[in-house]
Amino acid sequence: MLFLQNYINGSLCPPISGQYIDCINPATGEIFAQVPDSGAEDVQQAVIAAEQAFPAWVALPTAERSKLLLNLADLIDQNSEKLALAETTDNGKPLSLSKRMDIPRAAANLRFFATAILHTHTETYLTDNQALNYVLRQPLGVVACISPWNLPLYLFTWKIAPALAAGNCVVAKPSEITPCTAYYFSELCQQAGLPAGVLNILHGLGSRVGEELVKHPTIKAVSFTGGTQTGKQIAALVAPQFKKLSLELGGKNATLVFESADIEQSATMAVKAAFTNQGQICLCGSRILVQRSIYEQFKKLFVEKVQQLKVQDPLLAEADLGAVVSASHYRKVLSYIDLAQQEGGKILCGGRAVQLQGRCEKGYFIAPTVIEGLTQNCRTNQEEIFGAVATLQPFDTENEAVQAANATPYGLAASVWTTHLTQAHRVAAHLDSGIVWVNCWLLRDLRTPFGGMKQSGVGREGGMEALEFFTETKNICIAY
Ligand code: NDP
Numbered sequence: 001m002l003f004l005q006n007y008i009n010g011s012l013c014p015p016i017s018g019q020y021i022d023c024i025n026p027a028t029g030e031i032f033a034q035v036p037d038s039g040a041e042d043v044q045q046a047v048i049a050a051e052q053a054f055p056a057w058v059a060l061p062t063a064e065r066s067k068l069l070l071n072l073a074d075l076i077d078q079n080s081e082k083l084a085l086a087e088t089t090d091n092g093k094p095l096s097l098s099k100r101m102d103i104p105r106a107a108a109n110l111r112f113f114a115t116a117i118l119h120t121h122t123e124t125y126l127t128d129n130q131a132l133n134y135v136l137r138q139p140l141g142v143v144a145c146i147s148p149w150n151l152p153l154y155l156f157t158w159k160i161a162p163a164l165a166a167g168n169c170v171v172a173k174p175s176e177i178t179p180c181t182a183y184y185f186s187e188l189c190q191q192a193g194l195p196a197g198v199l200n201i202l203h204g205l206g207s208r209v210g211e212e213l214v215k216h217p218t219i220k221a222v223s224f225t226g227g228t229q230t231g232k233q234i235a236a237l238v239a240p241q242f243k244k245l246s247l248e249l250g251g252k253n254a255t256l257v258f259e260s261a262d263i264e265q266s267a268t269m270a271v272k273a274a275f276t277n278q279g280q281i282c283l284c285g286s287r288i289l290v291q292r293s294i295y296e297q298f299k300k301l302f303v304e305k306v307q308q309l310k311v312q313d314p315l316l317a318e319a320d321l322g323a324v325v326s327a328s329h330y331r332k333v334l335s336y337i338d339l340a341q342q343e344g345g346k347i348l349c350g351g352r353a354v355q356l357q358g359r360c361e362k363g364y365f366i367a368p369t370v371i372e373g374l375t376q377n378c379r380t381n382q383e384e385i386f387g388a389v390a391t392l393q394p395f396d397t398e399n400e401a402v403q404a405a406n407a408t409p410y411g412l413a414a415s416v417w418t419t420h421l422t423q424a425h426r427v428a429a430h431l432d433s434g435i436v437w438v439n440c441w442l443l444r445d446l447r448t449p450f451g452g453m454k455q456s457g458v459g460r461e462g463g464m465e466a467l468e469f470f471t472e473t474k475n476i477c478i479a480y
Contacts, residue, residue: 006203047171082184090181093278117467221244246457251412258420340380344375347371352367374393411455449465
């Protein structure tokens with residue numbers, strides 16, 4: 001049994017309560033670790049440590065801050081096998097995906113922000129012959145970073161890297177459902193020589209340690225990625241304190257396939273967009289809108305490809321899908337499959353749990369599921385399922401497609417498949433989405449703004465937007 005510890009002021013320590021939460025491997029259903037059930041007193045210690053570390057951290061030359069973050073990235077690479085296995089054990093995702101995507105991206109996040117701060121500049125404005133204005137971007141102090149379970153180390157580092165690079169000290173809370181890689185990361189911080197208190201990692205429940213953290217008066221900003229309901233609660237808690245708030249929330253993303261698209265390529269990518277990570281990526285395309293003239297052809301190809309996906313023990317190289325993250329999430333996804341049928345949907349493939357043998361006989365596995373025949377306004381097409389469930393809907397005109405794509409409370413991402421250049425520009429401009437991919441999906445450039453409209457979030461992460469979020473902007477006007 002692995003006993004995880006909090007990371008406070010450079011040391012690994014048990015929670016003050018002495019209480020732990022079970023951590024379950026979703027592929028086997030077995031408890032394999034104990035996670036600190038931290039509370040207000042742990043938050044207080046971590047915030048004090050961060051506050052005390054801040055003056056020295058902010059005074060450190062940028063190149064030295066950068067070097068420490070680069071050391072951490074190198075250590076992630078050196079420990080990538082261990083981290084990938086921990087991610088898969090915690091989350092249930094295929095080990096091949098942890099190795100290919102999660103862990104390399106965690107290192108890339110640190111490298112990106114470690115080097116970005118070496119190349120920043122701020123604006124100056126000459127005001128006629130009267131004054132020179134220049135802008136300072138100064139770190140905020142102590143900030144909170146809260147991350148979810150679907151891409152644990154990937155999203156954890158996506159938040160802490162810009163916060164630390166910009167000169168802040170951080171108290172971070174990973175999801176208690178998938179805490180292991182953040183725990184190993186705290187060991188890497190010790191090896192990298194990160195000064196004590198600069199980063200503190202608290203484990204535990206969102207409703208307990210998470211809330212205490214975001215409410216703490218010393219915390220100047222909260223960067224949160226998670227569900228829309230949790231985002232609402234956090235916004236209500238921190239708004240009266242006028243903290244800076246970045247919210248990356250849920251999605252119900254559309255994949256739009258027009259008749260000019262390369263059908264083979266768009267079907268292959270629509271499968272990836274719907275089912276990567278068991279459909280548990282906020283950017284997954286779970287509503288696939290297809291022009292009626294190619295609908296039957298696309299449907300046949302798409303369903304054939306989905307049927308070829310292997311739901312397997314995530315440790316096996318051939319696994320395309322592993323387990324969903326938890327028993328409660330497994331029940332939630334299956335309940336949406338039932339709901340879809342009650343709403344008149346026809347299951348084209350999947351639609352059931354998968355019972356594996358041996359090591360994984362108690363795991364939470366669901367067959368990738370494709371459904372057609374649902375209206376746009378039914379709950380299955382409106383609510384975020386966050387699982388391997390995709391719906392197919394035909395459309396006739398471009399306008400109809402855009403309206404359907406926009407007709408949910410969310411607005412995170414969309415992917416558009418067309419070979420008509422003008423159509424691509426027109427549709428992209430009319431979609432209510434923070435991110436639009438044309439003839440691709442999840443092609444990421446870390447310099448680009450990332451985030452959602454409507455109930456998918458507030459603010460943008462990525463590139464300079466993240467560094468700006470973690471700083472306070474000050475204009476200085478000097479009269480001649
Ligand atoms: P949750 O909102 O349940 O949790 C996210 C994090 O917030 C967890 O660490 C959680 O802790 C913590 N938390 C929960 N309640 C509170 C609270 N009241 N105060 C402070 N912290 C709290 O999301 P999930 O972990 O279930 O992640 C899935 C969701 O994340 C999906 O909706 C998905 O779309 C979204 N997401 C959005 C992304 C984006 O970039 N827009 C990217 C990835 C995911 P605990 O685990 O203990 O509940």
